[in-house]
Amino acid sequence: MAKNILIIGACGQIGTELTLALREKYGNDHVIASDIREGGESLMASGPFESLDATQYSAIEDVVMHYEIEEVYLMAAMLSATAEKFPMRAWNLNMNSLFNVLNLAKEGKISKVFWPSSIAVFGPNTPKENTSQNTIMEPSTVYGISKQSGERWCEYYFKKYGVDVRSVRYPGLISWKTLPGGGTTDYAVEIYHEAIKNKRYTSFLQKGTKLPMMFMEDAIKATMAIMEAPTEHLNIRSSYNLAAMSFAPEEIASSITAEIPDFIIDYEPDFRQEIADSWPSSIDDSQARKDWGWEPSFDLKNTTKEMLTNLN
Numbered sequence: 001m002a003k004n005i006l007i008i009g010a011c012g013q014i015g016t017e018l019t020l021a022l023r024e025k026y027g028n029d030h031v032i033a034s035d036i037r038e039g040g041e042s043l044m045a046s047g048p049f050e051s052l053d054a055t056q057y058s059a060i061e062d063v064v065m066h067y068e069i070e071e072v073y074l075m076a077a078m079l080s081a082t083a084e085k086f087p088m089r090a091w092n093l094n095m096n097s098l099f100n101v102l103n104l105a106k107e108g109k110i111s112k113v114f115w116p117s118s119i120a121v122f123g124p125n126t127p128k129e130n131t132s133q134n135t136i137m138e139p140s141t142v143y144g145i146s147k148q149s150g151e152r153w154c155e156y157y158f159k160k161y162g163v164d165v166r167s168v169r170y171p172g173l174i175s176w177k178t179l180p181g182g183g184t185t186d187y188a189v190e191i192y193h194e195a196i197k198n199k200r201y202t203s204f205l206q207k208g209t210k211l212p213m214m215f216m217e218d219a220i221k222a223t224m225a226i227m228e229a230p231t232e233h234l235n236i237r238s239s240y241n242l243a244a245m246s247f248a249p250e251e252i253a254s255s256i257t258a259e260i261p262d263f264i265i266d267y268e269p270d271f272r273q274e275i276a277d278s279w280p281s282s283i284d285d286s287q288a289r290k291d292w293g294w295e296p297s298f299d300l301k302n303t304t305k306e307m308l309t310n311l312n
């Protein structure tokens with residue numbers, strides 16, 4: 001019999017596509033989507049949905065018991081740009097939701113957990129190029145501090161209580177099905193929407209701001225791969241570095257100009273510039289490649305083709 005899976009925060013940028021991919025693999029009725037708000041039509045129509053607040057332990061426990069859930073993917077969080085505006089709310093959501101799920105696993109009520117970390121765990125003192133798995137980590141954002149603490153707790157729960165928790169540090173994610181939810185790399189999605197609508201985009205990040213990025217299909221592939229990897233292959237229980245490509249706003253713009261020749265980009269950096277400046281430019285993901293066979297499929301050129309074709 002197929003296992004039952006719960007996704008918390010299923011209506012967001014990643015959760016939407018993850019839910020659809022897991023339903024495709026395990027069957028619609030085996031993948032329970034949940035969130036504090038309703039999602040897009042394809043998500044809501046394709047399988048069970050529960051209204052669920054990730055900060056409420058007993059509400060999650062009820063859903064887990066009712067559906068006999070084995071695995072939880074915790075995608076609910078407050079992202080980097082929004083978290084700078086509401087530090088305490090971000091800390092409360094990002095940490096308590098994680099403790100709730102880790103404690104359910106500690107008590108044996110679920111057997112496996114996926115929790116995403118981020119390149120935001122790194123900070124201004126981290127070496128920027130080809131940033132290694134273990135390096136200086138002094139995050140300077142509320143979001144980064146919550147992700148780094150989360151990583152420490154995941155490793156702690158694995159070592160002390162044997163909780164099977166798995167994690168990757170996602171870079172900025174580019175997708176067309178769902179809009180991004182308040183991160184610093186949102187510009188790399190908005191730019192495609194604006195290119196099609198107005199042939200013009202004003203970037204909130206400055207020219208030359210090179211950041212690690214990934215097309216959503218690769219992010220979903222990585223998420224499913226690490227969850228399926230044999231336990232004995234996993235050597236990192238905090239969170240794995242993960243990479244696909246790195247680019248600056250002018251590079252994504254010129255990949256768009258190759259398809260839409262009269263597209264124009266201009267620059268009006270805002271508070272998000274400082275967040276971006278504190279993050280690495282490129283990531284060394286050799287440990288993920290070695291341990292569980294990670295390999296990305298999309299570069300910037302393919303990503304631009306997919307984005308423009310699907311948004312058109």
Ligand SMILES: NC(=O)c1ccc[n+]([C@@H]2O[C@H](COP(=O)([O-])OP(=O)(O)OC[C@H]3O[C@@H](n4cnc5c(N)ncnc54)[C@H](O)[C@@H]3O)[C@@H](O)[C@H]2O)c1
Nearest residue numbers: 009011012013014036053054076077116118170172173181
């Ligand atoms: N998107 C990226 O580029 C990116 C990069 C690195 C890491 N991540 C991480 O991946 C995870 C998912 O990110 P995303 O981009 O899909 O975020 P998102 O903001 O698009 O989606 C988050 C979802 O969580 C829901 N949510 C908020 N508060 C909730 C609560 N109390 N209970 C239940 N649901 C709640 C929201 O309604 C939303 O649907 C987060 O942990 C995020 O930090 C994302």
